[in-house]
Amino acid sequence: MAKKMLDGNGAAAEALRLTRPKVVAVYPITPQSTISETMAEFVDFGKLDAEYIRVESEHSAMSACVAAGLAGVRTTTATASQGLALMNEVLSMASGLRIPMVMPVVNRGLAAPWTLQCEHGDAMNARDTGWMQFYCQNVQEIFDMILMGVKIAEDSRVLLPMMVCFDGFFLSHSMQKLEIPTQEEVDEFIGEYVAKNMYLDTEDPMFCCDLTGPEDFTEMRYQQKVGMDNATVVAAEVMDEFAAKFGRKMTQVESYLTEDADAVLVALGSMNGTIKYVVNKMRAEGKKVGMVKLTQFRPFPAALVREALKDVPVVGVFDRSSCMGNYNGPLWNETAGALTRTNVDLRHFIGGLGGRDVPAVNVERMFNELLEIKAGTRTENTEWIDLKEGAMEIRQVTKYVRD
């Protein structure tokens, strides 16, 4: 174990290197670009024994990785935002063919309008492609989650790809002192790659992914669903094993001061650091607030979420994506499903879009609104929590449209 200063992208690249992928196909995109550069450096300068495919698009990056996975090697890529959207068609190939790859996704919003900065809309857009999704709070978690991700994805009970999601710039470009295990320790933890999915081998010919009719399609989907279900069990085991070996424990669903709480906020990603800070501050003022941080979003750990929240009077779910036309946001929807037939008063917040910060003052405002709802002095919460005044007058899209 050594200590190193790395930013989120550096931690992701270092973790990927230690998992010894044999084929790396990456296309640069802000704010992921330094992962594509660092992986190329590793390969060019002999720090990673792998083939680096300098693809011409994210679509080709994912295509090359899926095919390399079928040819029997551990493979990886990384992306963000528009790149993830471009990959979308091939994402379901990776999951359907049971390629157990791990891909860092550096969360950034989707155009239009163009944004380079953080929100979760890109990953939410891909949440039903059959990939696991785990979200990180800090740089050490990115590093740890990638190592654990490889072990979870490659477990024969799972065999599914995983996105390790982390907030663009807030994490990708923030330096943190990390604990980095040795290559031997990582080898011992994740083991040598053994292809267990469908394969392309001239000694044992098989045709992968031919046309399948209604007679088999449902069962093949069901097998994927079972793999997804198993991932919740496997992730718990792997997180325990990781903690025993490396001394750092991540949990799928982390509850913080929820037991006696009047109000709890649920969120994904880096903002959980801020939420925890505000919980401590408000607790010191005698306000009973708590936090539930979700690391695991796909498969959605419904039983764990239900257990964490079922007795909390008022729960606010914070979505860092706008999810147009959806009734509330994706994280709210999933949480609401998990809390079916409970008496939890479930509220929804949207904010932090397109790189807008989620400062402590906004978190405190959300908690205070939830507490007022609990006290009966307020009925509605402010859903778009960081919306500016006069929102409809700011660069209004239809203002100058001629009749």
Next chain:
Amino acid sequence: MLEIKDEARGLISHGVSACHGCGLEIVIRKVMDALDDDVIILIPPGCAALFSGYCKETNVKVPGYQGNLENTAASASGIRAALKAKGNDHTTVLCFCGDGATVDIGLQSLSGAFERNDKILYVCYDNEAYMNTGIQGSSSTPLFAATTTTPGGKKVRRKDLTQIAIAHNIPYVATASAHNIADLQKKVKKAREADGPALLHIYAPCPTGWRSNPAKTIEISRLAEQTGCWINFEYEDGKVTINSKVKELKPVEEYTKLQGRFKALTPEQKVALQEEVTSNYNATMKKLQFMSE
């Protein structure tokens, strides 16, 4: 399962449900005959997916993968890289794609693989439209040909795939036709040995889409060459050899009159098509001759 009493002699099984007179079926059988079983084949959706198979059955005896329509070349790069990482430098990575998957939606990933000099053998069987989805026009559909998305006849000329490939300076590019199997197979063998990407652009008549007599597939293929609608040549390490030896071009109408897709041509269009074919033939031959010196 069926009891197999009569093993297929080649790497493609008997009894594939291709249309009568299918040019592609001839091409895939003959391409595979020129190779051996040390091949991984990639077939995107399209007519050739008949050979990928259905559910538990497949029609190819080598390992294969049916990826997406536009990513065959990128998938092939991934397989080549994985084979290299495993120390395998002998297996042929064969892409078997239609014109739509190549010149339309797949052109970007093909260009990427060419530029990276990834060693893949890329076959484009060209039936000049999206036949599997119901005869929609592609950028390989010739001028004035009727398809379901060019019902009044295509208004623009086709893309020149081989010149696009040659512009990437890859080691081997060749055209071939369903009617000249010896030439086709010689080119497959050369392409396999190329030190980098190789492109084979193979003319494959489609009686269903071209509304032609299935018995005349070979005749139409030959006429395409004899009228100058198709030119067979190869480009090897920067040098061209012209294989089409046509002393005098036959009138284009001898070719078009056998195909329903050209039935609605007006007298003016017939003249214009003849002019277009002649001028394209002359310009291409001039270019190829220049490149052969």
